[in-house]
Amino acid sequence: MRFSDQDTIYAPCSPPGQSLAAIVRLSGGEALAAADRIFTPTDGKPLREATGGDVMRGKLSLPFSTRLPCPALACVMRAPASFTREDVVEFHVPGGAPIIRALCRALAAQGLRPAEGGEFTLRAFLHGRIDLGQAEAVERIVCANSEDERRAAVSRLSHQLTKSIGDWRARLLELSALVEASLDFDEEEFAADRREEMLFSLRKIAGDCRELAAKSGGGVVGKGARGALAGLTNAGKSSLLNRLCGYEAALVSPEKSTTRDLLEREIVLGRQQVTIADLPGFDLGDDIATGLSRRTGTQLQTFGVVCLVADCADENSFEELRGMFSCLRGAVVIPVLNKVDLLPEPEKLFQAKQMLSDLIAAETGNTPARIIELSAVTGEGLDSLRHEIEAAIVATLSTTSSGSLSAREAAELAVAATACTQAAVLLENGHGLELVAEELRAAYEAMSLATGQGYAEDILENIFSRFCIGK
Ligand SMILES: Nc1nc2c(ncn2[C@@H]2O[C@H](COP(=O)(O)OP(=O)(O)OP(=O)(O)O)[C@@H](O)[C@H]2O)c(=O)[nH]1
Ligand SMILES: [Mg+2]
Known part of the structure; x- marks a missing residue:
């Protein structure tokens, strides 16, 4: 230590x-x-x-x-x-x-x-007051960016998960004892009914472990969510950022390419704390492969949620948006038609929506479920945008985190599951009980590491160095 x-x-x-x-x-x-x-x-x-x-x-x-x-x-x-x-x-x-x-x-x-x-x-x-997963949960509560993350961390602090792993460990210990005791005898005497019972237990534990580990999805618990406002120059991205923040965070001007650097601000949407970024506009008259557009394209690829902002009164510009889609692979795209105050005729607005929808369908293979119409100047439609961003962020978070397991715990459980499955395969195919015993030991050890029994110093070092002083 x-x-x-x-x-x-x-x-x-x-x-x-x-x-x-x-x-x-x-x-x-x-x-x-x-x-x-x-x-x-x-x-x-x-x-x-x-x-x-x-x-x-x-x-x-x-x-x-x-x-x-x-x-x-x-x-x-x-x-x-x-x-x-x-x-x-x-x-x-x-x-x-x-x-x-x-x-x-x-x-x-x-x-x-x-x-x-x-x-x-x-x-x-x-001093045995909490286990390792609960200690990590303390850190996650401190660092939680949203109510959902906080609740998930609090639920991990409860004993339920520790109890499940404890039950599996106890069962593995029984099975190990059974196998170790049989090692000294003729393996033929390892009766068939015991074999069946053991196979059932091992498969059950492996399945339960795997299910739990899969829920963590890489364990990005605690990381804040990020959304971007992207589009052509002058579409009104900075005006939208200011609306979402409720204050003048970004410079707005009728000149093209006013925003030259990525600007991020924290906002709260519903129960989520979200980082919203205003990006420089793409100027596809320029070459996307060079200069500002290229740098913006690289930055854009780091966002899971992207609001694709278009000026509805400038329908000639839609075609230019095509060049941006190579930077949007894998992101949830929220199509936004801004400046509806400049387009009072419903047919023209309908046409603009249709064009944007066709473009997205052609580029992504999916017709967008919804296109948000709004005006950053009048504030019309902003609540819809807030809801849409919040829903997209919640969806991306729930696919990337279970909120209850850390990546370390999930990794140990995955190791335990593999060892249990391997033990079952060996047993079923009539391999030596020594090999089965070895796999059982590996599974037991991985589960112990998951909850911190039999902890290694470097694991502790890694976990506790992330805490702030006073916790
Ligand atoms: N009428 C109207 N004008 C808008 C609206 N949103 C933005 N504008 C105007 O459009 C111009 C460009 O707005 P910005 O917010 O700077 O646009 P941007 O997309 O950030 O532009 P760049 O940073 O240059 O890429 C400004 O003159 C804004 O006042 C809107 O909803 N309606
Ligand atoms: Mg701007």
Whole structure:
């Protein structure tokens, strides 16, 4: 381990910056004694005598130049009834960097060590309070970009998945014991009914593992979703970005090629936090293979959702959009007809929709289900665009993440499933029981790694280094 779990540690565990209140957390054998030396409770009862679950009012003596005491609340949790299963004290103090700095200095002067990122959660794991998947879920809750991601991470924090894997491990252990015990006897005596029972169990475990692992779909849990506004120059992409943001994020002008660089902004759509990018317009009078259009094309390929914005009053431009489709492979395309305020005649608008629809059908092989008509100037149709982007983002997220398994857990479960299937094949084809035992051991080991029993240090290092300080 890169740091000792014998030290008593401390860290601010509320976000940096100005706030009404901030929290500094201490954990370890010396937490109560150290806290006691700098905290004077209002009711005179020493902090080290707190029984646990106590919240005490008092004052902190901090190394300020003024020597004025700082009002604070001390929350005491006694081992093992705390998150880390150690003695924990949390000081709630008025927010503000000088106070937190002074408190941290006072704690360091008491011989306590600043916590590394994720160290509180690491201790919870090392002391058996949570398993590895639950530790990862803590990080995913902290980093969640949307309500759906947060809920998925919270559900992983529950014990259900750990219990399923625990049940499979227990069953594998029974099967291993059965096979190992039979190794010393004539293999012919490994009765047929046992063989059948074992085959059934192995296939069931392999199937269940595979199903669960497949749900993670590569485990991009926690990554924010990105959508792009793309189209020809002057289609109104920057005007749309400003509308979606609700403020003037991008420069808008009647000149062509106003936007020269990709501009990204975070917005909230329904329950999703989404990054929306405004891209430079394609100028296909230029050569798409050169200059700005080429760079934009490369950038466009990194987006899963693309709003293809066209100026409905400039139907001659539709044909030029054709050149963009090579950059849209694999993306969900939302066709948008902007500037409907300039086209009051319904027949002309209908015609424009038909042309855009035909173009998309020809280029992608799919007629678009819907074309959004809107005006960035009047705001008409913007809600439809918001819904459409949100739906597309939710769809891409749900195909890329189950929200409950991390990529690491899914990979271990896939290994376990393969080993179980291999064991079943060997058994069925009458191969030696030693080989079956070997596969069972591999499956058991992979499942242990999935939940962190029998963890390897580099796995821990990898997981906990992603945490921020104070978690
Ligand atoms: N009438 C009308 N004008 C619009 C609408 N949307 C944008 N415009 C105008 O069209 C011009 C170009 O708008 P931008 O938002 O800069 O277009 P863009 O697609 O970002 O252009 P580039 O960055 O140059 O590629 C500006 O004069 C806008 O005011 C709309 O819905 N209706
Ligand atoms: Mg622009």
